[in-house]
Each structure stands twice: as structure tokens, then as C-alpha cells.
Amino acid sequence: xAGVEEIEYIHVRIPLKTPFETSFGxxxxxxxxxxxxxxxxxxxxxxxxxxxxxxxxxxxxxxxLHISLDxxxxxxxxxxxxxxxxxTAALAGIxxxxxxxxxxxxxxxxxxxxxxxxPLYRLIGGARREVEVGVSIGVIGDARELVxxxxxxxxEGYRRVKIKIxxxxxxxxxxxxxxxxxxxxxxxxxxASYSYRRHREVLLELxxxxxxxxxxxxxxxxxxxHAAMQRELKTPICLDESVKGLQDxxxxxxxxxxxxxNVKPCRVGGxxxxxxxxxxxxxxxxxIWIGGMLESGIGRAHLxxxxxxxxxxxxxxxxxxxxxxxxxxxxxxxxxEKGIMRPLERPGIGVEVLEEGLRRYCVRRYVxxxx
Ligand SMILES: [Mg+2]
Numbered sequence: 284x285a286g287v288e289e290i291e292y293i294h295v296r297i298p299l300k301t302p303f304e305t306s307f308g309x310x311x312x313x314x315x316x317x318x319x320x321x322x323x324x325x326x327x328x329x330x331x332x333x334x335x336x337x338x339x340x341x342x343x344x345x346x347x348l349h350i351s352l353d354x355x356x357x358x359x360x361x362x363x364x365x366x367x368x369x370x371t372a373a374l375a376g377i378x379x380x381x382x383x384x385x386x387x388x389x390x391x392x393x394x395x396x397x398x399x400x401x402p403l404y405r406l407i408g409g410a411r412r413e414v415e416v417g418v419s420i421g422v423i424g425d426a427r428e429l430v431x432x433x434x435x436x437x438x439e440g441y442r443r444v445k446i447k448i449x450x451x452x453x454x455x456x457x458x459x460x461x462x463x464x465x466x467x468x469x470x471x472x473x474x475a476s477y478s479y480r481r482h483r484e485v486l487l488e489l490x491x492x493x494x495x496x497x498x499x500x501x502x503x504x505x506x507x508x509h510a511a512m513q514r515e516l517k518t519p520i521c522l523d524e525s526v527k528g529l530q531d532x533x534x535x536x537x538x539x540x541x542x543x544x545n546v547k548p549c550r551v552g553g554x555x556x557x558x559x560x561x562x563x564x565x566x567x568x569x570x571i572w573i574g575g576m577l578e579s580g581i582g583r584a585h586l587x588x589x590x591x592x593x594x595x596x597x598x599x600x601x602x603x604x605x606x607x608x609x610x611x612x613x614x615x616x617x618x619x620e621k622g623i624m625r626p627l628e629r630p631g632i633g634v635e636v637l638e639e640g641l642r643r644y645c646v647r648r649y650v651x652x653x654x
Pocket of ligand 1: 472474498499523524545574
């Protein structure tokens, strides 16, 4: 491949159709940094789905811009990668900042796949042609509205329902859904809002509802309390925030802190690390699934590719673009049909990025070039 000549960062702010609430707060827009890398006749797209503040992740729009402009771009300009390993090696001197690194690695993955004329999922060794997807519902706090939303998503064919919980909105919500919808595939995500000491009883109670999994109940860095809780639960614990890379995944699995891992490629540093976790977990009999961060259609393309990996054993959090956005920045928008999404059989991410869409939502744009 020709050397990387130019990297462009487009900070976008895309309005959400309806506000999304988690234990971190209520969001009306998706902030993101779109990364566009150019080399020779090709370009590739990645996304760094950071928030304005350090909520889900310690990385923010400002930290991602700083690390990208001052460090990552310097390490990548002029690089002639022949595979994603070369990107990892070039960025090895930069500690942490995995989301910022992942956005660049994904852009180069797209570029490499386009150059080779193959779909992105094949570049990373994906094994499936279709991906089962589920829907994630924020903390609603209103029983009737929750039932209305779940009913609509089940009608749309989503393969499982995940609801966000936080102390005070948990057992009652689950009980309600079991009463209304019976034995649907259902799971909950606490986004680290509980503690073993204060909420053990709540989790033991949730254990009686046949949930597919309970996601990240405890601290975002914890493995020990999750291991203690997992020993007391029939329901698998799924770790999300606690797994920031392969090392964490290995520790979590070996300590018995979880029986499932939600891998967000941006959280673990990219597609290669996602594959490494996929392979390690597979060897230990622990399934993974791919989670999302309300990415635009660009980040979503990378999620779909990751979800084709062979150890993905549950429906993934990758819903249709129309679930969150009036208009996506890609064409065609990502659409799940009867709970199935398919990677496009076209080079790279497969979707066309709409310049007009990027411009419409652009807050600021930065370009760095090789001299
Ligand atoms: Mg989660």
C-alpha cells in the first residue's frame, strides 16, 4: 500500500431521534470524530464515538483530538501498512487512548480492504454472512412507555431485548416485561451502577427471571467483585466496560468474573484486538457479542464486520440506523431485517459515505498532511 498521506478528523454532532438515557445521563446528540485516511488512490473511514465528557469511557472529544493530532497522526503519516498488525506496531508507543487508536485502525482496515477489493469482514477473518441483532433500550423509567417500545421492537423482528437498568429501575421493569411478553430473549445492562456490598440482593432477585445475562453490574474496572457475584448467580454475567483489551479479557475469564463478553471494537483498541479476544474467549468456551456506542453508519459498518467473527454467540447491539437517526451519513443506511443484518459484499465498509451528511453535522474539521 502507498504511504498514509493525509488524515482528516471531522467532529460531528448528529441529533438523535429520541433522547437516549443510561445511568450516565440523557443524550440528545451523538458526538463523534470521523477519521478519514488517504493513501495513494484510496481512502478509508473509521469512527471514534467519544462523548463530550468522560462517562462511558475516560476518552472525550477533546482527549481524542489531542491524542490524534499530536501523537497518532505523527505515528501513522508515511506508514505503508500491509496489515493491521503494522498499525498496532506503529501505535504501540502510545499508552491507553484505545478509542482514538481504534478509529484510525478501522480507517486503515477499510482502506486496506478497498485496495484489495474485498469486504471489510473478510479482511478481519469474519466467518458469517449474516449477523443476529438485538435492540438496547435506555432507562425509560415509565412502565407503559417501556412496554410500548419493547412491543414495537419485537414487531420489527429484533432477536433480543436489552434494557438499561440502574438502582430503582431494575426488578420491577424486568418483572413487567416477563409478565407482558413471557419468555422473550431478555437481558439487562447496569453500566457499572451497582456495587456488590449494596446491591447483591437485587442481583440475586434478578437471577430468578431467566435473563440471558446481566451486563456490567459493578465498577468499570472491577473483576474481583464480579467473580464473587458470578459464583452466586445462575445467570451469566457479561462484562463490558471492565474489558479494555485482551489482557483484561484473559484475566476476567480466568478469574471467573464473567461467562460472556460484550466486545466493543472501539473500546478495546480496534478490530485486531477484537479478533484476539474472540479467539482467546473461544478457546475458553466463553462466547462474545459485539456492542455498539450509537455510532453513525461508519462506525456501524465496522461493528457489522466484527459481528461476523466465529465466537459471536449472542445477538449484537447493532440496530438499524433509523432507530437512532433521522438521516445517517452513509448510503444505504444500515437496516436490520427480521433481526438480521448483513455485511455488504463490496470493497471495504461497503457503504458510501455522504459528504453532504458529514458537512451538515460537522462542528469542526482538522486535516493533517505529510510534508
Ligand atoms: Mg454495556
